[in-house]
Amino acid sequence: MSFLTRHVLFLTFLEAPVRIPPLLNSLMAALLTLTGAAAALGTPAGTQITNVASAEARGAEDGQLFRVASNLISTEVRAVCAVNVTPDGTAAQPARTLTVFSGERALFPYTVVNTGNAGFTLNLTARQEPGSTLTLGEGDVRVFRDTNANGLLDAGEPEVSAVTLRADEAAAVIIEARTSRLARGTAALTLVGACTAANGGVQDENNTSVLNVRGLAAVGLSKTMVPAQPKPGDVVDVSVRAENSGNADASALSVTDLLNTPELAGLQYVPGSASVATGTLEYTRDGSTWGPAETAPVAGVRWNLAQLKEGGVGELRFKMRVDAQAALGQRVNTARLSDASGILAEASATVTIGAGPRIALGPVNAPDVTELGEDDQQTRTGAVLNQPTCFEQTLQNTGNVPDQVSVRAAVTAGQADVTLLDLSGAPLRQPLALAPGERLSFRVCLTPRSGEDVRLMLSASSSAGAADNSTVDHLRGIDARPANVALPLTKRVTPEGAVQAGAALTYTLTARNNYAFDLTGVTVTDVLSSDVTFVSADLGGRADGRTVTWSLDRLAAGQEVRLTLAVRVLNGVKDGTVITNEFQLTSAQTPNAVTSNRVLTPVWSAALTLQKSVSAAQATTGDRLTYTLRAVNTSPTAALRDLTITDVLPRGLVYLPGSSRLDGTAVADPVGEQGRLTWTVPALAAQASATINFDVRVTPDAGAELLNTAVARAFGVAGEAVAAVASNTASAVTHLTRGLLGSAQHVLIGRVFVDRNDNGVYDSTDSPVGRARVLLADGRAALTDADGRYHFADVTGGTVALRLDPNSVPYPARPMPQDGGLRGTRGVLVSGLTSVDFPLIPLAGGVSALTCNCAEFRYGDLTLTKTVTRDQDGFTVTLSLRAPRALADLNLTDALPAGARLLSGTPGLTVAALPAGEHILTYRYTMPASTSGALTPPTLRWRLP
Numbered sequence: 001m002s003f004l005t006r007h008v009l010f011l012t013f014l015e016a017p018v019r020i021p022p023l024l025n026s027l028m029a030a031l032l033t034l035t036g037a038a039a040a041l042g043t044p045a046g047t048q049i050t051n052v053a054s055a056e057a058r059g060a061e062d063g064q065l066f067r068v069a070s071n072l073i074s075t076e077v078r079a080v081c082a083v084n085v086t087p088d089g090t091a092a093q094p095a096r097t098l099t100v101f102s103g104e105r106a107l108f109p110y111t112v113v114n115t116g117n118a119g120f121t122l123n124l125t126a127r128q129e130p131g132s133t134l135t136l137g138e139g140d141v142r143v144f145r146d147t148n149a150n151g152l153l154d155a156g157e158p159e160v161s162a163v164t165l166r167a168d169e170a171a172a173v174i175i176e177a178r179t180s181r182l183a184r185g186t187a188a189l190t191l192v193g194a195c196t197a198a199n200g201g202v203q204d205e206n207n208t209s210v211l212n213v214r215g216l217a218a219v220g221l222s223k224t225m226v227p228a229q230p231k232p233g234d235v236v237d238v239s240v241r242a243e244n245s246g247n248a249d250a251s252a253l254s255v256t257d258l259l260n261t262p263e264l265a266g267l268q269y270v271p272g273s274a275s276v277a278t279g280t281l282e283y284t285r286d287g288s289t290w291g292p293a294e295t296a297p298v299a300g301v302r303w304n305l306a307q308l309k310e311g312g313v314g315e316l317r318f319k320m321r322v323d324a325q326a327a328l329g330q331r332v333n334t335a336r337l338s339d340a341s342g343i344l345a346e347a348s349a350t351v352t353i354g355a356g357p358r359i360a361l362g363p364v365n366a367p368d369v370t371e372l373g374e375d376d377q378q379t380r381t382g383a384v385l386n387q388p389t390c391f392e393q394t395l396q397n398t399g400n401v402p403d404q405v406s407v408r409a410a411v412t413a414g415q416a417d418v419t420l421l422d423l424s425g426a427p428l429r430q431p432l433a434l435a436p437g438e439r440l441s442f443r444v445c446l447t448p449r450s451g452e453d454v455r456l457m458l459s460a461s462s463s464a465g466a467a468d469n470s471t472v473d474h475l476r477g478i479d480a481r482p483a484n485v486a487l488p489l490t491k492r493v494t495p496e497g498a499v500q501a502g503a504a505l506t507y508t509l510t511a512r513n514n515y516a517f518d519l520t521g522v523t524v525t526d527v528l529s530s531d532v533t534f535v536s537a538d539l540g541g542r543a544d545g546r547t548v549t550w551s552l553d554r555l556a557a558g559q560e561v562r563l564t565l566a567v568r569v570l571n572g573v574k575d576g577t578v579i580t581n582e583f584q585l586t587s588a589q590t591p592n593a594v595t596s597n598r599v600l601t602p603v604w605s606a607a608l609t610l611q612k613s614v615s616a617a618q619a620t621t622g623d624r625l626t627y628t629l630r631a632v633n634t635s636p637t638a639a640l641r642d643l644t645i646t647d648v649l650p651r652g653l654v655y656l657p658g659s660s661r662l663d664g665t666a667v668a669d670p671v672g673e674q675g676r677l678t679w680t681v682p683a684l685a686a687q688a689s690a691t692i693n694f695d696v697r698v699t700p701d702a703g704a705e706l707l708n709t710a711v712a713r714a715f716g717v718a719g720e721a722v723a724a725v726a727s728n729t730a731s732a733v734t735h736l737t738r739g740l741l742g743s744a745q746h747v748l749i750g751r752v753f754v755d756r757n758d759n760g761v762y763d764s765t766d767s768p769v770g771r772a773r774v775l776l777a778d779g780r781a782a783l784t785d786a787d788g789r790y791h792f793a794d795v796t797g798g799t800v801a802l803r804l805d806p807n808s809v810p811y812p813a814r815p816m817p818q819d820g821g822l823r824g825t826r827g828v829l830v831s832g833l834t835s836v837d838f839p840l841i842p843l844a845g846g847v848s849a850l851t852c853n854c855a856e857f858r859y860g861d862l863t864l865t866k867t868v869t870r871d872q873d874g875f876t877v878t879l880s881l882r883a884p885r886a887l888a889d890l891n892l893t894d895a896l897p898a899g900a901r902l903l904s905g906t907p908g909l910t911v912a913a914l915p916a917g918e919h920i921l922t923y924r925y926t927m928p929a930s931t932s933g934a935l936t937p938p939t940l941r942w943r944l945p
Contacts, residue, residue, distance in 0.1 A: 044167065045079035045118045081199035082115040083122050085207045091129055091188040096209040101216035102183045102247050108175040108209045109151040110191045114165035120199055121164045125192045126175045127205075134185030134213055136177060141189060146172035179213045182247050187211045218246030219253060219308060221337045221347040225320075232324045232356030232400045235270060240316040240335045240347065244308045250339070253305040255316060257335040258287055260299035264333050266326025266353060266400075269298040273319035279305040281316075324398040325437035326353050357466035358399035359434075361407070361458060364392035364441055371469055379474040382517040384483055387590045388419065388445035391473045395442070395460055397434035404431040404463040409444060414454035416475065417447040431463065444473065451480030479515050486514045489596035491582055498602040498716075501573045504566065505532065505601060509583050512560040519587040522552040526565060526583040531573045531603070535566040555587070569603060575686075576638025576716040577603040602716050606635035610645070610712040614732040619698050619706070622747070622833030624656065625734060629692040631712040633684045640684040640714035642912055645692055647710040649675035652702020652736070654831055657818040658760060658920075659695035665905040666760065668919050669817055670694070682910045684714060698736065699832030700746075706734040747833045749791040750774070752784050752804060755814055755839035758869075758876040758924055762788075762837055769840060773808035777801040783808075800830045804838045811840040815867065815878050817920045841869050841876075861885075864940060866894070874903055874926035879938065880918060887914040889943040892921070895936050900927040914942075 043049070053070035087110070089095025098106040114120055126141045144153055145160045149172035163171045175191055188210050194203030222241045230236050240257060244250050259269050271294065274281055282302040285295035290302055303316040316335075330352050337345040360367040362376050369375040383389045397403050407430065409418040420428035421443045428442050446454055454475040459468050479486055490510040499505070509526065513519050524541075526548045528534060534543040541550045541563060550563055569579065579601040584593035608631065615626035629647065633640050647670075649655065655677055660667045662681065670677035681690045698706070709731045752772040756765045768788025775781050777800055782790040792802075804813055804824035813824035816839070820827060826836050865880040879894060892909040896902060905923025 043077040043117065045077055047077040049075040049077065051075075077117070079118040079199075080116050081118075081120045081195035081202055083120075083193040083195055083202060083204050084113040084115045085191055085193040085204040086111050086113075088206050089208045090206065091131065091208050091210065094188070094208055094210040097212065098209070099212040099214060100179060101214050102179055103181040103216060104179055104213075106177045106179075106211050107151070107153055108177070108189065108191070108211075109146060110173050110175065110207060111170055112163055112165070112173055112191075112193050113170040114167055116195070116199075117167050119164065119166045119169075120195055121162050123162045123192075123194045123196060124160060124173060125194070127190045127192055129188035129190055129208060132185070132187040134179075134183060134187040134211070136183075136187055137180070140178045140180075142176050143191070144174045144176060146174045175209070177211050181216075181218075183213045184215045184247060185213055187213070215248030215310070216246045217244050217248040217250035217308070217310070219244045219250045219337060219344060221255065221335060221345040223333070223335050223347040223349040225333060225349040225351045227351070229352050229354050230322045231354050232322050232326050232358060232398075234322050234356075236267065236320045236322065236351060238318050238320060238333065238349070240303070241313060242303075242305065242308060242315075242337060243313045244310055247310055249310055249312075250308040251306065252339050253308055253344075254338050255303040255305070255335055256300065256338070257302070257316070257333065258300040259320070259333070260287065260297075261333075264320075264331050266323045267320040267331060267333075267351075268323060269301070270319035270321050271296070271298070274298075274301050274316070275318070276303055276314065276316050278314050279303050322353060322356070324356070324358055324400065326356075326400050327436070328353055328355060328400060353400065355401050355464075356399050357401050357403055357462050357464035358397075359403065359405055359460050359462050359466045359469050360396045360398045361460040361469045362394060362471045364394050367394040367396040367439065368398060372472060377472045377474065379476065381477040382515075382589060383446075383448055383475050383478045384486070384515070384590050385448055385451065385478060385480045387483060387592050388447045389475055389589070390421070390443045390445040390591070392423075392441060392443055393458060393471065394439055395432065395434070396439040397436055399462075399464065399466055400436045401464050402436065403434050403466065405434055406431045406461045406463075407442075408459050408461065410457045410459070411446075412455045412457050414452035414475070414478075415449040416454045416456070417449065418456065419445045419447070421445060446473070446475050448475060448478045451478050453478065477517070479517075481514075483590060483592075483594045487519075487585065487590065487594050488512055488514070489583065489585055489594055491596040491599050493581065493599040493601055496601075498604045499569060500605045501569055501603060502571045503569045504535070505569065505579070507565040507567065507581055507583075507599070509563040509565065509596065510560065511555065511563075511585055513555045513557055515589070516557055517589070518557055519555040519589050520553070521588040522555045523586050524550040524552070524563060524583060525586075525593075526581070528567060529579045529581060531570055531577055531579050532567040533570060535568055537566070538564045541565065569601075573603045574637040575604045575606050575635040578716075579603060604635070604638070604716050606633070606638075608633060608640065608643075608712055608714055610710060610728055612647075612708070612710050612732045614708065614734050616734060618735050618737055620737045621698050621700050621702060622749070622835070623698045624835065625653070625696050625698065625706075626659075627694055627696065627708060627732060629679075629710050629712075630689055631681075631684065631692075631714075632689045633686060633714070635686050637686055638716055639686055639688075640716060641682065643681040643684045643690060643712060643714040645679045645681070645690075645710060645712045646672070647677045647694075647708065649677065649696060650703070650706050650708055651675070652699050652832075653696040653706060653708070654699055654829065654834070656695040656697055656835070657828070658816050659693075661693040663691050664693075666920070666922050671915065680911065680913070682912055697833065697835055699834075701832060702736050704736050706736060708732050708734075746795045746797045746830050747791060747793055748776070748795045748800065748802070748828075748830055748836065749789065749833065750836040750838065751788045752790070752809065752838045753788045753840065754811060754842045756842050757873075758814075758922070760814065760816065760839050760922075762839070766839075767842075769809055769811075771808065772838070773805040774838070775803045775805060781805075795830050795834075797830055799827060801825070801827050802836065809840060811842065814839040814841050815880055815920060817918070819918075821880075821882065821918055862887075862940065864892075864938060866938060874924055875900075876922065876924050877907070879909075879921040881921070881940075882918045883914060883916050885916050887942040888912065890914045891941045892938060893940075894921075894923075894938040896925055897927060897936055900925045 051073045055068045057066045087095040096108050100106050124143050126143050142159050144157050147157050188208050190208040192205040220243050224239045226237045282290040283295045283298050284290045284300045287299050332350050334348040362369050363378050378391050380389050422428050456473045459470040461468050492508045494506045528546045537548050541548050582596050582598040584595050586593045611630040613628045629645050657669050670679045672678045679692050711729050751762050752769045753762045754767040770786045772784040774790045784790045818826050828836050863882045867878040869876045890911050894907040903924040907923050
């Protein structure tokens with residue numbers, strides 16, 4: 001910097017000329033010359049300066065004051081260019097020193113002042129001084145006008161090579177020095193301010209600053225994950241690369257990769273997979289504590305680099321496996337590079353997890369064992385024929401998409417039925433909807449049908465596209481005997497048979513294990529009838545409500561156990577009630593309950609009574625006697641079924657076929673032989689009675705007293721058990737008086753008559769038919785007298801056939817049970833005096849008229865003939881059923897015509913057992929005058945064997 005010093009010499013100008021000594025005169029001229037030059041640098045150019053100098057002096061001799069004035073001087077100030085740049089400095093003592101990294105820029109602020117006395121354009125140059133170790137390239141050093149004088153290079157501030165300033169005006173400027181990425185060293189930069197050559201070329205160049213450029217480590221981070229679209233179960237290779245692309249070594253670097261982030265859900269570090277060529281590794285299980293040992297699990301990997309040289313490259317590699325249930329979608333993993341100053345760089349890689357349907361099926365709680373390997377096969381030894389043995393299995397959706405899975409079973413060896421059940425025992429409902437990762441356990445039960453070992457292949461199929469997965473179960477050592485043979489259960493009740501209400505019952509339960517293996521987890525269950533109450537049970541039996549249970553840990557092979565249960569029949573149990581009881585046994589080997597025999601205990605308290613009477617207290621040979629048997633069910637609540645009344649005729653009495661009547665209605669002849677007659681009544685309601693009437697003939701073999709006895713038996717109507725109820729023995733006595741036919745000859749007598757009242761018996765309303773011809777099998781014939789009577793004497797005893805000649809009578813013979821299907825024909829056992837009557841069917845409207853409607857119905861090999869005749873009193877229906885075989889539970893129903901009213905008999909028949917042969921049923925009804933619809937079709941039902 002240069003300074004302009006201004007000196008002003010003030011002189012006193014005298015008004016009158018004064019003589020100045022020569023020495024003084026010379027001094028004054030010199031002073032005037034100096035004064036003029038100094039004023040020219042500080043005064044604006046062009047200024048005119050005028051001056052007159054004066055001097056005073058006293059004479060040396062007299063001391064007189066002299067005043068002297070100079071001539072007038074006029075001076076014009078010239079333009080002088082001067083520049084001043086601050087701050088000053090040299091390379092040794094720089095004005096400013098800045099240190100930057102390669103690739104950065106440096107700014108050096110300066111102030112430029114126009115110190116001339118007029119406005120000038122000052123040239124500005126940034127000069128790099130010799131001796132610098134760093135040479136900046138062309139264009140790397142530039143000068144900018146700092147318009148706002150803030151020392152920064154702001155947008156819009158112009159680059160300049162000169163500034164134009166007024167006198168004393170200053171300008172702020174900046175030297176910008178840019179460095180390249182590879183630049184390193186020291187550069188001395190000087191801002192030179194200079195006047196133009198036309199203005200004298202004065203310059204200020206002692207303004208040197210120093211720039212130090214240091215090398216910069218530029219470490220970049222990159223990351224890859226391959227494959228980019230993995231599926232569940234796939235392994236992803238992860239690579240993290242650190243590269244120093246700067247011009248200096250990097251030190252104390254750390255690359256951190258956290259793996260337990262939500263953004264990386266579903267991927268797991270593969271143990272032992274991390275590796276680096278340089279540096280060291282650290283692991284963390286929680287993201288905060290790090291160490292050199294691999295943790296379990298690994299939540300993050302850290303790679304520490306003490307140094308990464310200029311241009312050096314390092315790589316961290318590790319693997320991650322996609323979880324089987326990893327959700328679909330994108331995953332992002334980010335690694336961070338840091339040093340002591342903080343995070344330097346980040347690098348991320350992305351993978352997109354695709355659909356990976358997978359399923360696994362195996363033993364319970366182990367679906368993911370090796371398919372069909374040793375651990376994937378279950379074996380049970382000791383099974384029972386026709387008893388299920390169950391295996392528990394677990395199915396899992398090991399994929400990452402929802403799936404509908406179906407399980408199928410195939411028996412590949414042996415014979416068995418297969419059932420799939422859920423754990424509650426209900427049938428397994430398929431398909432099975434499973435979310436990713438969801439498990440479902442179920443049972444597969446094998447019921448062997450032979451003694452062969454069973455091999456079962458279970459396979460699961462996916463609707464989402466997963467491969468099938470299979471598992472195997474083995475069942476060995478199957479006992480082929482039926483369970484009721486190898487495990488017999490026996491139930492007994494004491495007392496046996498019917499009991500009364502309030503009776504005590506004792507049940508004995510016996511179970512024997514005949515299997516070659518023990519039965520475990522044995523449970524015996526006995527459910528009591530609601531008609532009894534529990535009293536006691538031995539061996540730890542417990543009653544819970546009506547269920548009595550025994551629990552046994554084991555029933556060893558060959559062992560027998562006997563249990564006792566005591567109960568009491570409740571008071572008030574109704575007659576006909578049957579108390580049933582059985583018990584069941586289950587075990588781990590026989591989950592299907594094995595059931596014992598059932599014991600039945602009928603309850604019956606009321607009596608069945610039987611009364612018997614005879615039509616005459618005295619009789620003689622040939623007389624006809626009528627017996628009446630009346631059975632009464634005294635029970636107030638229960639009906640009886642299959643009532644049988646058995647009458648034992650004494651010698652000398654023979655039953656007259658066709659004479660049986662039940663409650664006044666003709667019924668089939670009784671069954672039996674040698675004088676033992678049995679009638680069956682299908683049912684007898686509570687407090688109801690049934691009356692049997694039948695006729696006998698007194699034969700010459702009769703003794704003096706005819707004692708006839710009978711007994712009734714029936715069964716209580718209740719379920720599948722019966723209470724056998726027997727009546728008292730009823731008897732009736734007739735005393736015999738010998739008449740004219742008291743000898744032992746055999747005589748056959750009888751009558752032919754018009755049966756007006758349709759009862760098959762000659763009585764006062766009937767009309768005898770004279771001159772009717774009756775033929776005997778031995779060739780004899782007899783004509784009836786006016787009373788319709790005939791007789792054959794000296795008839796050979798035994799079975800005799802006779803027939804009414806149909807051409808000798810005006811009316812057809814009435815069908816009778818003894819006809820054998822041929823009207824007017826009889827087969828009769830002749831003993832003593834035997835009577836056979838032939839009733840005829842009367843004409844309708846009177847004795848001289850008859851209307852007959854006939855129809856025949858066939859039911860397979862059964863033939864049912866229906867005959868309807870009309871007389872003055874109404875209609876008579878005769879049903880003839882011919883059965884070539886015995887029938888069970890037969891029901892014959894013949895509906896009355898519309899408007900008809902039943903007069904006598906029953907239009908139907910119900911029997912539990914109908915013997916083979918022909919059976920006749922007769923009944924009568926009346927109806928209005930019109931006969932339309934008088935012949936209705938009967939309905940016949942029976943039970944096939």
